[in-house]
Amino acid sequence: MAERSGPSRILACILVGLGAFLLAVAILIPTYTVGKLEKTPLDLEVTTIAEGTGSVLNSQALLAGKAEINTNVPLVSQRYVTTEDPAGAEEVTLQAGQTLRRTDKQGDTGLLSAIVDRNTVDRKTSMPTNDPVGTIQTQPNQPAEEVPRDGLQYKFPFNAEQKSYPYFDLNARATQDINFVEETEINGLKVYHYNQTIEPVDLSKVVNSPTNKLTLPAEAWGVPGGTLPVTMTRWYTNVRDLWVEPETGVVVKGQEQLHQYYARNKAKPEIDVLKVELPFNEETIEYQVQQARDGMDKISTFGRTVPIIAGILGLIALIAGIILGLRGGKGPQPARTTGGVPPAEGGRHFEGSDAPTEQHDWTTDKTEEIPVADPRRYDQR
Numbered sequence: 001m002a003e004r005s006g007p008s009r010i011l012a013c014i015l016v017g018l019g020a021f022l023l024a025v026a027i028l029i030p031t032y033t034v035g036k037l038e039k040t041p042l043d044l045e046v047t048t049i050a051e052g053t054g055s056v057l058n059s060q061a062l063l064a065g066k067a068e069i070n071t072n073v074p075l076v077s078q079r080y081v082t083t084e085d086p087a088g089a090e091e092v093t094l095q096a097g098q099t100l101r102r103t104d105k106q107g108d109t110g111l112l113s114a115i116v117d118r119n120t121v122d123r124k125t126s127m128p129t130n131d132p133v134g135t136i137q138t139q140p141n142q143p144a145e146e147v148p149r150d151g152l153q154y155k156f157p158f159n160a161e162q163k164s165y166p167y168f169d170l171n172a173r174a175t176q177d178i179n180f181v182e183e184t185e186i187n188g189l190k191v192y193h194y195n196q197t198i199e200p201v202d203l204s205k206v207v208n209s210p211t212n213k214l215t216l217p218a219e220a221w222g223v224p225g226g227t228l229p230v231t232m233t234r235w236y237t238n239v240r241d242l243w244v245e246p247e248t249g250v251v252v253k254g255q256e257q258l259h260q261y262y263a264r265n266k267a268k269p270e271i272d273v274l275k276v277e278l279p280f281n282e283e284t285i286e287y288q289v290q291q292a293r294d295g296m297d298k299i300s301t302f303g304r305t306v307p308i309i310a311g312i313l314g315l316i317a318l319i320a321g322i323i324l325g326l327r328g329g330k331g332p333q334p335a336r337t338t339g340g341v342p343p344a345e346g347g348r349h350f351e352g353s354d355a356p357t358e359q360h361d362w363t364t365d366k367t368e369e370i371p372v373a374d375p376r377r378y379d380q381r
Contacts (some may be wrong), residue, residue, distance in 0.1 A: 012325035037299050038158040039123035042087050048284045050077040054276025067222045067271050074103045077278050091129050093120045125157045151175035156249035171236050172201045187289045191252050196240040200266040203234045232262040245292035252288045255279035
């Protein structure tokens with residue numbers, strides 16, 4: 001009679017299947033899930049605020065005939081970054097609205113600059129795709145201008161390295177390397193420090209604006225020459241420092257040393273337009289640190305924790321299933337027949353292990369006829 005599969009055999013098959021599945025999960029999750037997590041979110045919404053005190057040219061006074069520079073002016077730079085269309089599995093459009101204002105004046109009188117920047121980037125590398133081409137808008141009543149670019153902005157790639165990266169400067173509208181400086185910590189978080197130094201840029205060659213090359217009487221500039229016309233060019237320099245959490249590419253801290261000035265020679269600034277150091281404030285740094293930690297936790301959970309747990313549980317289930325299967329494979333032993341054995345000679349009845357190993361089939365034997373002796377043989381003496 002065929003042996004039936006017992007409950008232990010079924011359980012062993014289930015454990016082996018579960019173990020194989022969990023081991024497969026442990027291998028596949030880091031490969032596929034982490035790759036999906038290491039992409040710029042499609043619902044990104046980040047506000048960064050930088051504050052400082054610096055020097056600002058009073059433009060109204062300059063046009064009235066006198067170069068007047070205000071010092072110790074409280075300044076705030078605010079940038080609001082969101083994701084916009086087009087966006088998809090591999091790319092996303094970032095829109096950044098950025099303002100710089102002096103807080104000692106109210107409303108529009110305190111606004112020094114306002115820019116809306118749009119740029120479509122690769123969600124993993126954060127590099128621009130130029131499809132569509134990025135745009136920059138500096139005047140509310142004027143259309144945005146298409147500006148191709150080939151450098152990072154707002155965010156670094158995932159798994160950033162200790163090397164130089166191309167970085168696009170919005171004011172110069174040009175790309176220049178930002179160089180790795182050191183590995184350090186901010187609020188207990190490991191970060192990479194990068195630095196970019198932008199040498200004087202002639203803004204009149206960047207944006208066609210009448211204020212970027214201005215002709216006024218020498219006395220209006222505050223230089224010798226009386227009423228003689230003097231033409232000056234507006235120059236721009238910057239020293240940019242960024243502290244980046246390398247695993248997520250989040251810019252935890254940023255700082256810029258902005259300097260715009262009028263001069264006849266770029267090496268000899270004559271009239272400061274703007275001179276200020278603007279670092280992220282503490283609230284922004286704390287927020288960015290938390291953003292980086294949240295991203296790191298998600299990557300760690302699916303890249304390390306879940307695969308390790310799934311691998312351990314899968315191995316335990318697989319081993320348990322194999323052991324249980326081997327034990328169940330022996331199967332139940334058939335019972336020995338104890339009844340139906342006829343009494344042996346002398347009236348002894350064999351039972352169990354005492355029974356003879358060779359059994360006689362009593363049902364097929366026939367009684368042998370015993371011949372009768374001839375009486376005549378006994379009469380002879």
